[in-house]
Amino acid sequence: MAERRDRPQTRQRVDPTRKVAWEVLRAVEEQDAYVNLLLPGLLRDHGITGRDAAFTTELTHGTIRRSRTYDAVLDTLAPKGIDAPVRDVLRLGTHQLLAMRVPSHAAVSTSVDLTRAVIGHRPASFVNAVLRKVAAADLDTWVSRVAPPYAEDPVGHLAVVHAHPRWVVEAFRDALGEHDGELGALLAADNEPPQVTLVARPGLAEPGDLDGVDGEPGEWSPYAFRLAGGDPGGIPAVRDGRVGVQDEGSQLVAIVGASVPVDGPDERWLDLCAGPGGKAALLGAIAAGRGGTLVANEVTPHRADLVRSAVRLLDNTEVTVHDGRTLESATPYDRVVVDAPCTGLGALRRRPEARWRRQPSDLESLTALQKALLEHALDLTRVGGVVAYATCSPHLSETRDIVDAVISARDDVEVLDATAVLPDVPHLDRSAPYAQLWPHLHGTDAMFVAVLRRLP
Numbered sequence: 455m456a457e458r459r460d461r462p463q464t465r466q467r468v469d470p471t472r473k474v475a476w477e478v479l480r481a482v483e484e485q486d487a488y489v490n491l492l493l494p495g496l497l498r499d500h501g502i503t504g505r506d507a508a509f510t511t512e513l514t515h516g517t518i519r520r521s522r523t524y525d526a527v528l529d530t531l532a533p534k535g536i537d538a539p540v541r542d543v544l545r546l547g548t549h550q551l552l553a554m555r556v557p558s559h560a561a562v563s564t565s566v567d568l569t570r571a572v573i574g575h576r577p578a579s580f581v582n583a584v585l586r587k588v589a590a591a592d593l594d595t596w597v598s599r600v601a602p603p604y605a606e607d608p609v610g611h612l613a614v615v616h617a618h619p620r621w622v623v624e625a626f627r628d629a630l631g632e633h634d635g636e637l638g639a640l641l642a643a644d645n646e647p648p649q650v651t652l653v654a655r656p657g658l659a660e661p662g663d664l665d666g667v668d669g670e671p672g673e674w675s676p677y678a679f680r681l682a683g684g685d686p687g688g689i690p691a692v693r694d695g696r697v698g699v700q701d702e703g704s705q706l707v708a709i710v711g712a713s714v715p716v717d718g719p720d721e722r723w724l725d726l727c728a729g730p731g732g733k734a735a736l737l738g739a740i741a742a743g744r745g746g747t748l749v750a751n752e753v754t755p756h757r758a759d760l761v762r763s764a765v766r767l768l769d770n771t772e773v774t775v776h777d778g779r780t781l782e783s784a785t786p787y788d789r790v791v792v793d794a795p796c797t798g799l800g801a802l803r804r805r806p807e808a809r810w811r812r813q814p815s816d817l818e819s820l821t822a823l824q825k826a827l828l829e830h831a832l833d834l835t836r837v838g839g840v841v842a843y844a845t846c847s848p849h850l851s852e853t854r855d856i857v858d859a860v861i862s863a864r865d866d867v868e869v870l871d872a873t874a875v876l877p878d879v880p881h882l883d884r885s886a887p888y889a890q891l892w893p894h895l896h897g898t899d900a901m902f903v904a905v906l907r908r909l910p
């Protein structure tokens with residue numbers, strides 16, 4: 455009898471939204487799944503739409519983002535340890551209790567039902583008991599109990615309050631520099647889902663393409679349109695590729711790459727790391743308007759296919775598949791954009807699991823690759839031409855340190871002021887030659903861009 459009771463009760467009443475959220479959490483833990491790839495298909499398979507889909511998305515994303523903070527709470531309540539599948543039920547219940555407006559009785563009883571349905575009868579009373587204790591205090595109270603005091607350990611405190619790994623908080627603090635008083639605001643912004651932004655590709659999008667679409671123009675990119683809500687895939691101009699989905703920060707990087715003045719001809723452009731093709735599509739469209747051509751290069755064949763799809767309407771853009779460190783060209787380029795592979799710490803808003811999966815040890819191989827790509831990009835650029843080096847990370851090892859290391863080793867490069875071509879964008883450090891965008895200041899990903907000119 456005991457054995458039967460411990461099996462999942464398949465006919466047990468269970469809310470499909472919570473079951474799907476639990477399945478995603480399990481897959482993230484056990485299979486290193488990506489939430490953004492897994493969740494939409496599960497929602498479709500279970501016929502979860504509309505408000506229920508929005509609830510499931512918030513439950514899944516929010517729980518994963520704050521999972522380590524919730525673990526600190528749960529570990530104080532169950533110090534003898536918690537099995538991983540049960541912990542995921544408890545994390546979901548805790549998020550509903552502390553961060554969503556789910557009434558306590560509903561959060562607890564649905565978690566108990568979920569436990570019986572997906573794990574078995576035995577842990578149900580444990581889940582019930584733990585979640586009742588979680589419900590006895592609010593999030594701020596719990597955080598004050600489990601976080602180190604700010605005065606003793608500011609980084610540790612902010613790491614728990616805003617649910618970021620300590621090393622990421624330290625990296626953001628270092629990148630903010632003298633503005634490190636903004637650290638809390640930056641971390642808080644990382645926990646807010648980003649607004650969906652469209653890019654109306656110049657020469658492809660037509661006036662009226664976005665008529666009737668609820669939203670407003672972007673603030674700094676002339677091509678940006680910030681959607682008020684809804685599925686961009688339902689907009690005809692997005693479906694046919696004249697308009698794309700692209701963060702305004704990424705648009706600004708492409709605009710910097712396309713606008714910094716070159717000495718001499720301005721016809722041959724290269725995007726060295728183009729997959730999946732968002733910046734290539736904008737660069738190619740801008741180049742087409744000036745009679746120029748773009749080579750969009752990507753090392754991974756399946757990502758090169760995504761680039762082909764993104765640039766399919768542009769007959770001036772060619773897609774190539776090469777390692778950007780050894781790509782050859784008989785004729786050097788006038789402009790090269792290196793949107794380098796990076797930790798992605800500037801885009802944590804978009805990928806709930808990324809902050810916990812990335813490790814400081816990732817930096818060693820990434821920074822070596824970034825340096826080699828930037829060096830080769832300079833070799834592929836003619837004298838007088840420019841290279842824009844970008845990352846979607848503000849980590850200094852991937853941004854300023856890469857540029858500094860590359861320029862200190864050669865005497866045929868000068869650094870240009872990337873902020874000068876973004877005169878209307880506020881909150882840029884105009885004393886630095888590099889442009890660093892921030893989610894809490896610009897509402898964009900934390901994109902970094904530096905611009906270098908080849909000298910004789």
Ligand SMILES: C[S@@+](CC[C@H](N)C(=O)[O-])C[C@H]1O[C@@H](n2cnc3c(N)ncnc32)[C@H](O)[C@@H]1O
Pocket residue numbers: 704726727728729730731732733734751752753754757776777778779793794795796846
């Ligand atoms: C940050 S993403 C580029 C994003 C892209 N520019 C966009 O806006 O859609 C970096 C890309 O570099 C590619 N990559 C990684 N190593 C590379 C290499 N050695 N040569 C060229 N591309 C590389 C990755 O596969 C990835 O697609």
